[in-house]
Each structure stands twice: as C-alpha cells, then as structure tokens.
Amino acid sequence: MVDGKISEIHGWAATKPGIQVEPWSYKPRPLGPNDVEIKIDYSGICGSDVHTILNEIDGNTMYPLVPGHEIVGKVITKGENVTTLNEGDLVGVGAQVYACLRDDCKECSRGLDPHCPHMVFTYNGHSHGGYADAVRVDANYVFKIPAAIDPVYAPPLMCAGTTVFAPMLRKGVKKGDRVGVIGIGGLGHLAIQYAHALGAEVVAFSHSPTKKQQATELGASIFVDTSNKEELDAVQGTLNYLLITSNAKSNQYNDYVRWMDYEGHIITLAVPEGEMRFTPIDFVMSEVNITGSLVGGRNIVKQTLDFAAKHNIRPIIERFPMAKVNEALEHMHQGKARYRIVLEN
Ligand SMILES: NC(=O)c1ccc[n+]([C@@H]2O[C@H](COP(=O)([O-])OP(=O)(O)OC[C@H]3O[C@@H](n4cnc5c(N)ncnc54)[C@H](OP(=O)(O)O)[C@@H]3O)[C@@H](O)[C@H]2O)c1
Numbered sequence: 001m002v003d004g005k006i007s008e009i010h011g012w013a014a015t016k017p018g019i020q021v022e023p024w025s026y027k028p029r030p031l032g033p034n035d036v037e038i039k040i041d042y043s044g045i046c047g048s049d050v051h052t053i054l055n056e057i058d059g060n061t062m063y064p065l066v067p068g069h070e071i072v073g074k075v076i077t078k079g080e081n082v083t084t085l086n087e088g089d090l091v092g093v094g095a096q097v098y099a100c101l102r103d104d105c106k107e108c109s110r111g112l113d114p115h116c117p118h119m120v121f122t123y124n125g126h127s128h129g130g131y132a133d134a135v136r137v138d139a140n141y142v143f144k145i146p147a148a149i150d151p152v153y154a155p156p157l158m159c160a161g162t163t164v165f166a167p168m169l170r171k172g173v174k175k176g177d178r179v180g181v182i183g184i185g186g187l188g189h190l191a192i193q194y195a196h197a198l199g200a201e202v203v204a205f206s207h208s209p210t211k212k213q214q215a216t217e218l219g220a221s222i223f224v225d226t227s228n229k230e231e232l233d234a235v236q237g238t239l240n241y242l243l244i245t246s247n248a249k250s251n252q253y254n255d256y257v258r259w260m261d262y263e264g265h266i267i268t269l270a271v272p273e274g275e276m277r278f279t280p281i282d283f284v285m286s287e288v289n290i291t292g293s294l295v296g297g298r299n300i301v302k303q304t305l306d307f308a309a310k311h312n313i314r315p316i317i318e319r320f321p322m323a324k325v326n327e328a329l330e331h332m333h334q335g336k337a338r339y340r341i342v343l344e345n
C-alpha cells in the first residue's frame, strides 16, 4: 500500500453562512489504490462556491466546507492501481470526484455519471475542495491538462467550461444555429467561445452594458442589454438554444420563452433561489423545450479540454494569491470578476 506524502491538508473553510473562509486543516483519507494525491497550483472560484458558502442551494451546506472545484496542480503520489497518470503530470479536477462507472449502473452506462447514485461532489460531502494546498482524489476524475493550455487558464475549464459545453455537445449545437447566452460571467464568457467555435451565431444577453465589447471580441455577433426593450424585441423568436448562466431571478425566465424560435431549447444552468413560473399557453404557443444540465461527465470533461486546446478557447481571468481568498470572494460576490477568478498557491 502506497502512503501519501502529505499528512495534513491546509485549506480555507467556510464555517457558517457568509462570504468568509478561514484557515482550516484536515487529515486526508488514506491514499486508496485508485487515488492520486495532487499538490494544488491553481483553483478557480465558481458561482456555485458562493451559493454553497452562503447555504443558498436547498439549505444543504455542510460546514466546515473547503470550496473549490476548478482545481489544477501536479500529481505527487499515485495509488498502486493507477496506470493512467504519473507523478509530475499536470492535471485538473472539476466538480465531481467519484461515480461508480459500472456497466450495470443506469446512469453511468448512459454517460450520465454526474447523476450516478454513488456520485460524490468535490466538496460539500465526503471530500474537500481546492481552496487548499492539496487534495486526494479518485484517478477516474483527474484529467490531464493538454500541453497547449497554460496551466493558469485551465481551472475555469474544469467546471465552467465543462458545464456550458456539455449541453452543446449533448444537444448537437452546430454551425448556423443561433445560440443565446444569458449572464456573461464565468460560465457565460466561456459559453460564447464554445458556441462560436462550433460555428453558431451567438447572442449575448447581459444586464451589464459594459461587457458589450468583450462579449463581442469573444465571438458574440449580437449583444443585448436586458434592460433595453428595443434590443430585446429585435431578437424575439430567433434563438435555437438559450443557455441560462445568469443569477437573475428565476421568476424572469418566462420572458425568455419569447426570444426562442419554435422547438428551441432553453437550458438552465444557473441555480438562483426561487421558482420558475410558466403557464401552459407559453409552451403551446412557442413549442419550446426547457431543461437543465448538471456539470459534465468524464467524457465531456475530456472533450471540453481537447476542444479548448484545439480552438484556442481560454478564459479571461483575474489572479489572486490564495492568502487573499476572502478579498477574491468579495470581488466575485459583488459581481466584479472579469470573468473568472483564479486563486494561486
Ligand atoms: N448546472 C451546473 O452544473 C452548474 C455548474 C456551475 C455553475 N452553475 C451555476 O451557474 C451560475 C453562474 O455561475 P458563474 O460561475 O458563471 O457565476 P458568475 O461568474 O457570478 O456569473 C453570473 C452572472 O449572472 C449575471 N447576473 C444577472 N443578474 C444578476 C444578479 N442579480 N446578481 C448576480 N449576477 C447576476 C451576471 O452577468 P451579466 O452581468 O452579464 O448580467 C453575472 O456575471 C451560478 O448560479 C452557478 O451556481 C451551475
């Protein structure tokens, strides 16, 4: 049995609801035969970290919580059964760290491993996340970062990139489709790039008019200020897909239906508090489909990284030292991040 090299992991934990983490350490689980130990170089801050720290998702946060599920670092130890990774490999970990991956699992056998009944999220459960100096993770959920990608730009691809690319792959977004993206934050600014690289025409919707220039440079051909009625009217009935990545209140979602072309797909990725309200006539008249999508399974994480390497998709990032994580969280919470914060050790 191989022993890990690190006996104590030093991280930053939320201990109660509030935009605040504090130094906290824990003893990692014994290094299992299929585990690797990773020394963390970089960790992105996802909108879900903020929701979870604030206990805004179903009130299910388990404190103390070390957030962070956009992890990039180097393998420093591997368990005896790990054949796909080696010490020194530059790797990433996303929002999920375990699924059974058995052929007789209803979810895993269909590539729906994020829904596996044995699924383990990277934090808020049986393990802790990336606001730390190290993690121990099952090797099935540790992904090599392609050499073309500078490691500091890789963390946002692990959750944000994967989450937006997953529905595009699964629903077959293709050249010529009109793809709307509402909310130009960590997820949204990557969604523009992935959709554009697939050949789609991208419409960016934002409540921040100052984001127009960058959204356009990233590949949006139309920018809609969501407070401008004329701009909204101009895109009515035109979208084949709409990815909701905005934390705008969910009671606004029924407005979005009128932007859709018939048989279009609205895909909710964001998880703001509150309910969606629709009436049956909204669907009867529009024939629009509404669905959601949860992160992305193993195959999708790999495709997300490869596609980014091939099409030169990179997040726009702001770098903060890990020791300034509280400043970084405040910056993110105030909606000032442009467009993803990466913490560095
Ligand atoms: N489904 C999944 O598996 C999954 C995975 C990761 C994240 N998520 C969720 O996706 C959402 C976006 O995550 P993110 O990391 O992209 O967050 P983010 O960087 O904070 O972006 C959220 C965007 O929402 C827009 N927004 C509109 N109204 C807002 C308001 N009242 N307050 C704050 N933001 C507002 C802003 O864009 P504009 O300025 O352009 O309007 C903002 O940039 C979060 O709810 C997160 O939990 C889901």
Ligand SMILES: [Zn+2]
Binding pocket: 046, 047, 048, 049, 069, 095, 159, 160
């Ligand atoms: Zn995330």
Ligand SMILES: [Zn+2]
Binding pocket: 099, 100, 101, 102, 105, 106, 107, 108, 109, 113, 116, 117, 118
């Ligand atoms: Zn399974």
